[in-house]
Amino acid sequence: GIPTASTDEGKPRQRKRIGILTSGGDSSGMNAAVRSITRVALQRGCVPFAIYEGYQGLVDGGNYIKRLGWEDVRSLLAVGGTSIGTARCADFRTREGRLKAVYNLITNGIDALVVIGGDGSLTGADMLRAEWKGLVDELVALGKIKEDECQHLREDLTIVGMVGSIDNDMSSTDITIGAVTSLHRICEAVDNLTSTALSHQRAFVVEVMGRHCGWLGLMAGIAVGADWVFLPERPPPLDDARYGDDWETEMCDTIKKYRSRGNRKSLVIVCEGAIDRQLNPIKADYVQKVLTERLHLDTRVTCLGHVQRGGTPCAYDRFLATVQGVEAVEAVLRSKPGVPAPMIGISHNKITAVPLMEAVQLTHAVGEAIKKKDFARAMELRDPSFTAIYDAFLETTIFSQGKNQPGPDGQRLRIGIIHTGAPAGGMNAATRTVARLCLNRGHVPIGIRNGFSGLIRDEVALLKWNDTVGWQVRGGSELGTNRDHPQPLPGGPKIAPKGDGEFVDLGLIAYHMQKHDIQALLIVGGFEAYTAQLTLTHARSVFPAFCIPMIQLPATVSNNVPGTDYSIGSDTALNAIVEACDRIKLSANASRKRVFVVEVQGGNCGYLATLGGLTTGATTVYIPEEGVNIDKLQSDIRHLCKRYTEEDRWGIPNEGRVILRSEMASSTYTTDVISNILRAEGKGLFDSRTAVLGHLQQGGVPSPLDRIRATHLAVNCVNWLEKAAAAAGEALAHTPVAGASSVYTKQPSHSCIIGIVGAETVYTPVEDILKEADVKARRGKDQWWMGFNRLIRVLSKYEYSADVV
Numbered sequence: 001g002i003p004t005a006s007t008d009e010g011k012p013r014q015r016k017r018i019g020i021l022t023s024g025g026d027s028s029g030m031n032a033a034v035r036s037i038t039r040v041a042l043q044r045g046c047v048p049f050a051i052y053e054g055y056q057g058l059v060d061g062g063n064y065i066k067r068l069g070w071e072d073v074r075s076l077l078a079v080g081g082t083s084i085g086t087a088r089c090a091d092f093r094t095r096e097g098r099l100k101a102v103y104n105l106i107t108n109g110i111d112a113l114v115v116i117g118g119d120g121s122l123t124g125a126d127m128l129r130a131e132w133k134g135l136v137d138e139l140v141a142l143g144k145i146k147e148d149e150c151q152h153l154r155e156d157l158t159i160v161g162m163v164g165s166i167d168n169d170m171s172s173t174d175i176t177i178g179a180v181t182s183l184h185r186i187c188e189a190v191d192n193l194t195s196t197a198l199s200h201q202r203a204f205v206v207e208v209m210g211r212h213c214g215w216l217g218l219m220a221g222i223a224v225g226a227d228w229v230f231l232p233e234r235p236p237p238l239d240d241a242r243y244g245d246d247w248e249t250e251m252c253d254t255i256k257k258y259r260s261r262g263n264r265k266s267l268v269i270v271c272e273g274a275i276d277r278q279l280n281p282i283k284a285d286y287v288q289k290v291l292t293e294r295l296h297l298d299t300r301v302t303c304l305g306h307v308q309r310g311g312t313p314c315a316y317d318r319f320l321a322t323v324q325g326v327e328a329v330e331a332v333l334r335s336k337p338g339v340p341a342p343m344i345g346i347s348h349n350k351i352t353a354v355p356l357m358e359a360v361q362l363t364h365a366v367g368e369a370i371k372k373k374d375f376a377r378a379m380e381l382r383d384p385s386f387t388a389i390y391d392a393f394l395e396t397t398i399f400s401q402g403k404n405q406p407g408p409d410g411q412r413l414r415i416g417i418i419h420t421g422a423p424a425g426g427m428n429a430a431t432r433t434v435a436r437l438c439l440n441r442g443h444v445p446i447g448i449r450n451g452f453s454g455l456i457r458d459e460v461a462l463l464k465w466n467d468t469v470g471w472q473v474r475g476g477s478e479l480g481t482n483r484d485h486p487q488p489l490p491g492g493p494k495i496a497p498k499g500d501g502e503f504v505d506l507g508l509i510a511y512h513m514q515k516h517d518i519q520a521l522l523i524v525g526g527f528e529a530y531t532a533q534l535t536l537t538h539a540r541s542v543f544p545a546f547c548i549p550m551i552q553l554p555a556t557v558s559n560n561v562p563g564t565d566y567s568i569g570s571d572t573a574l575n576a577i578v579e580a581c582d583r584i585k586l587s588a589n590a591s592r593k594r595v596f597v598v599e600v601q602g603g604n605c606g607y608l609a610t611l612g613g614l615t616t617g618a619t620t621v622y623i624p625e626e627g628v629n630i631d632k633l634q635s636d637i638r639h640l641c642k643r644y645t646e647e648d649r650w651g652i653p654n655e656g657r658v659i660l661r662s663e664m665a666s667s668t669y670t671t672d673v674i675s676n677i678l679r680a681e682g683k684g685l686f687d688s689r690t691a692v693l694g695h696l697q698q699g700g701v702p703s704p705l706d707r708i709r710a711t712h713l714a715v716n717c718v719n720w721l722e723k724a725a726a727a728a729g730e731a732l733a734h735t736p737v738a739g740a741s742s743v744y745t746k747q748p749s750h751s752c753i754i755g756i757v758g759a760e761t762v763y764t765p766v767e768d769i770l771k772e773a774d775v776k777a778r779r780g781k782d783q784w785w786m787g788f789n790r791l792i793r794v795l796s797k798y799e800y801s802a803d804v805v
């Protein structure tokens with residue numbers, strides 16, 4: 001629900017007075033939530049209040065409770081931590097403290113409270129609501145408030161919870177505000193440690209936060225390529241039949257194995273709350289002692305501590321906090337007495353509102369399962385991807401975890417891996433995962449270098465375990481990629497190579513695939529990869545070499561591949577845009593009165609501009625799906641003039657502003673043209689400049705989310721290829737095909753794109769994707785993020801009813 005300025009279907013507007021507080025440990029993105037709640041509340045005709053210093057401010061009242069205006073939350077998106085302060089408040093745990101809190105709420109007329117914090121903070125909020133009526137009665141009986149003062153507030157206090165926590169330890173939501181930023185900080189630190197570890201052949205034991213939840217440890221382990229992780233939910237050893245309780249020997253055996261394969265560094269991640277099977281804590285210092293004494297490794301401990309909390313929020317946390325803030329205000333307006341307080345979460349990429357106390361209780365159930373040593377249950381209680389990622393970690397980290405056994409049909413496959421199109425963050429992580437999984441399962445991973453033109457030059461090599469060391473943190477494409485494209489058969493898809501790409505003869509591709517006996521193919525890339533696979537699939541009638549299972553792993557900064565919500569590389573690009581725009585905004589703010597028109601990539605797809613606009617607080621965005629016209633420009637100019645005039649009138653320092661323009665939004669209204677028009681029409685009220693971000697957006701080091709998504713998708717690609725090959729083999733046994741190898745399939749369902757849709761992993765045949773794709777414009781027809789343009793306008797005060805200042 002994106003808010004509207006109009007009243008709800010003719011019903012009178014509810015003018016709720018909403019207190020906002022942040023509580024417990026701070027997390028990055030709390031500020032973005034406060035900004036979003038404040039602005040949407042104002043836009044919905046409500047009155048927002050900041051309650052400073054968490055529950056302490058609520059108990060102390062006075063200056064700790066202040067009305068918030070539109071301008072009070074400006075520039076907050078990029079600021080880490082929480083600007084309204086947080087605290088751990090002992091007073092609030094007592095009834096006496098809560099009585100004071102109720103007094104302060106009533107005297108300020110606040111009838112709704114949005115609490116952003118962890119499970120403790122949300123429990124406190126629910127307790128306040130449960131005791132509300134009794135506490136109000138007590139205040140009346142004590143004569144502290146008059147009966148008629150609190151009439152409309154007597155029955156109920158509206159409570160809405162939002163989860164700000166870096167640990168991602170709350171049940172009933174897939175991810176909490178701040179967790180991904182924290183992962184960014186961990187990955188940056190460990191990536192840096194890795195270079196010194198490699199130089200000195202050292203071992204590093206890194207302690208990360210997570211008292212009860214191993215999410216940070218596990219995701220960091222995957223993202224940085226750790227050799228071992230210690231989590232609270234899944235104590236070692238992994239192979240208890242062989243090692244009993246002796247995890248020390250298991251860990252040393254594993255690390256010794258890597259070292260013997262030529263690995264120059266060892267990396268172990270220990271969560272704060274890591275335990276062994278008898279629930280004894282496992283501490284970083286002890287792990288260091290074991291590695292030093294048993295393996296004689298030069299081992300250092302790094303405890304990342306509070307650096308993990310801080311810093312500017314990453315794109316994902318800004319996005320999450322902003323859209324959850326909208327839902328929090330909607331939940332306030334929807335709330336009714338007697339209905340349990342909601343907690344705003346995210347599930348399957350959709351913003352949800354779930355009963356708050358049920359979520360808190362489920363969260364505690366994990367701790368109880370651990371106490372009972374029921375570790376399987378503890379893993380189960382985490383969100384569904386947790387176990388899948390854990391398994392992926394084991395299979396890509398620990399050689400022969402898969403016992404070198406091939407997949408379900410027992411067949412060893414020769415799996416070709418090719419990159420095509422422009423490079424994107426995560427391509428290397430995906431390739432490393434596929435290669436290692438293949439080796440673990442007894443398949444043969446065949447790396448095809450330099451795309452389809454490389455294939456026909458025989459630039460093909462078997463990938464060994466150590467070939468891919470360090471690949472998950474590397475940007476670009478280690479295999480090499482280009483825009484050369486298989487030339488479609490007459491009657492095939494109508495495609496021309498893009499940019500400097502050239503057509504590659506299909507017969508030659510088929511010949512070389514046969515020569516290397518490629519029995520299954522993984523294509524990593526963006527829209528080119530899709531049309532390339534479509535071309536090969538169409539040509540199955542002529543070339544038996546293409547009658548094999550094929551799957552595309554979407555990898556492109558533009559996020560324009562149909563059939564998936566996200567392609568790998570798009571998160572890295574979005575973070576590059578956010579970082580650049582933060583800097584540009586600073587410069588624009590400093591010179592006052594300056595509007596930057598920032599050109600971003602994305603081809604014909606406005607994803608980067610839209611999500612970039614939402615996460616950097618752009619005034620508006622221009623995207624190819626909507627185009628640019630005079631009407632839109634005029635309305636934007638009017639809006640800018642109004643905003644700068646208001647700022648002058650109210651004596652507010654003029655704000656620098658950014659507008660994001662997708663590179664192909666319009667061939668007439670180019671970035672320069674728009675900027676020139678703005679400058680001319682600003683008539684001195686504001687000035688305009690341009691910034692073209694270009695290839696910087698392809699990012700250096702891939703973002704943690706891209707590395708994790710790449711790993712997760714790559715595992716599923718290998719599973720899918722195994723199953724498809726098994727099905728093809730079975731079909732072949734029933735109906736032999738002359739001259740066919742052991743894998744032969746022409747089934748459309750055996751040429752798919754893997755995608756992330758919500759939290760599901762889906763496989764769509766490339767031919768079916770045609771219905772969803774606009775091949776000419778190179779993008780999907782329906783795009784989940786299109787509605788956010790409206791929210792960008794709401795948050796930049798386009799749609800604002802002037803009756804509340």
Ligand code: ATP
Pocket residue numbers: 023024025026055087088089090091092093094117118119120121122123124125127164165166
């Ligand atoms: P984090 O994830 O950082 O630990 P949290 O919200 O769980 O965040 P807590 O320290 O547990 O952090 O709680 C923050 C504050 O919420 C407490 O200091 C206290 O004021 C209030 N609070 C927590 N639990 C309760 C409770 N059971 N009753 C009343 N208030 C509570």
